[in-house]
Amino acid sequence: MADLKLHVDTSTDAERAAVASVIAPDDHAVIHESERSVRGGTARRRDRRHLLLPGLHALQATAGWISPGGLNHLCDALQVPPAEGFGVASFYELFRTTDPGHEQSVHHVCMDTACHIAGAEDLAQRLEAQGEKVHRGPCLGQCEKAPARFVQGRDEPDHVPADRPDELVALPQRAADPDVQLRLLRNVGVVDPTSLASYRDHGGYLALQRGIDIGPQAVIDEIRGAGLSGRGGAAFPTAIKWQGVADERGRPKHVIANADESEPGTFKDRIVMENDPFCVIEGLTLAGLATGAENGWIYIRGEYPLATLRLANAIEQCRTAGLLGDDVLGSGLRFDIELRRGAGAYICGEETALMESIAGFRGEPRNKPPFPSTHGLFGEPTAVNNPETLANALFIVEHGADTYRLAGTEASPGTR
The missing domain is CATH 3.40.50.11540 (NADH-ubiquinone oxidoreductase 51kDa subunit)
Structure with missing residues (x-):
């Protein structure tokens, strides 16, 4: 039985580095020629497929989209059929499988009720007037910051912009009060979330x-x-x-x-x-x-x-x-x-x-x-x-x- 090969690797150095940051060389599911190795490779492929989603995130973050070359390199490393890999990538709204050209980022603007009332469409139009790529979408889970947006960048971390300095702090600090018997939020504003x-x-x-x-x-x-x-x-x-x-x-x-x-x-x-x-x-x-x-x-x-x-x-x-x-x-x-x-x-x-x-x-x-x-x-x-x-x-x-x-x-x- 011959080795399973896809086609000539057209991934970029940056895409290969992105995949390597998620999938260590020892995690590659390589199928060799012997019957025993084929069985072992099949099991290893099953055991490593859960790394597909992190790999897609790494490619998206690096290139701003998931190119055919990058996807095939990732699928080769995991021994996932490229057609299945594309099927997974195209399932999710945050992954792009077409070249965005020179667009450096996408601004996702929430259009659900709270943000609509707070002027989401005006925000979207202002961003477009500034030359930004805008995606009008559903609730982003930031209703307290309406109108909410989420920025998906290229070669920069995805982030929620802080349009005002006070938004950099998630919630105000509060002193621990023994008379306030909070359960779910008992540590919020009391405990340092990074420590x-x-x-x-x-x-x-x-x-x-x-x-x-x-x-x-x-x-x-x-x-x-x-x-x-x-x-x-x-x-x-x-x-x-x-x-x-x-x-x-x-x-x-x-x-x-x-x-x-x-x-x-x-x-x-x-x-x-x-x-x-x-x-x-x-x-x-x-x-x-x-x-x-x-x-x-x-x-x-x-x-x-x-x-x-x-x-x-x-x-x-x-x-x-x-x-x-x-x-x-x-x-x-x-x-x-x-x-x-x-x-x-x-x-x-x-x-x-x-x-x-x-x-x-x-x-x-x-x-x-x-x-x-x-x-x-x-x-x-x-x-x-x-x-x-x-x-x-x-x-x-x-x-x-x-x-x-x-x-x-x-x-x-x-x-x-």
């Missing part, structure tokens, strides 16, 4: 430590006793979801933070991720402990560059501190997290479409059954929760189910 030390100084990782002390089943029992339901819209009982994955045996397991909130007017998870990213990391690690999953994933909306940056920083700090990796908090628990950035597909907020996207396929929903608890990411047991659910799980495990229920019935709306 693990600050997070731990304010009680970070006490919940995970208690979870380790009481054990996985006791964690699920606390969640069940609190009556926690998912905050993503379906309100499915979190304990049932976690228990279903925990009961599976003999296969790798996964827990996923679904941070691809795209409903118009919805940006609650962005506020948590930007201002309390270590909470998301700790909450996902707690979910891994409870379910027996060693693999954590955060799938974040592509239009959230600041939240992506802060989560990536939080993951690295936690790895360095022994809070992720082979021995979390010295407990023997093995758990690590990979961050995956979406690329502008509303449907990827649906959990099965999200898992298809992570795996390197078009983000199209699957039929159910089978359900993610038995056949989720890569066909393996998986629990999917959004950041708000994970933050509430931390509160429950640290303070107990009774305290959680009491706070929900007696506290003011601002404490939820």
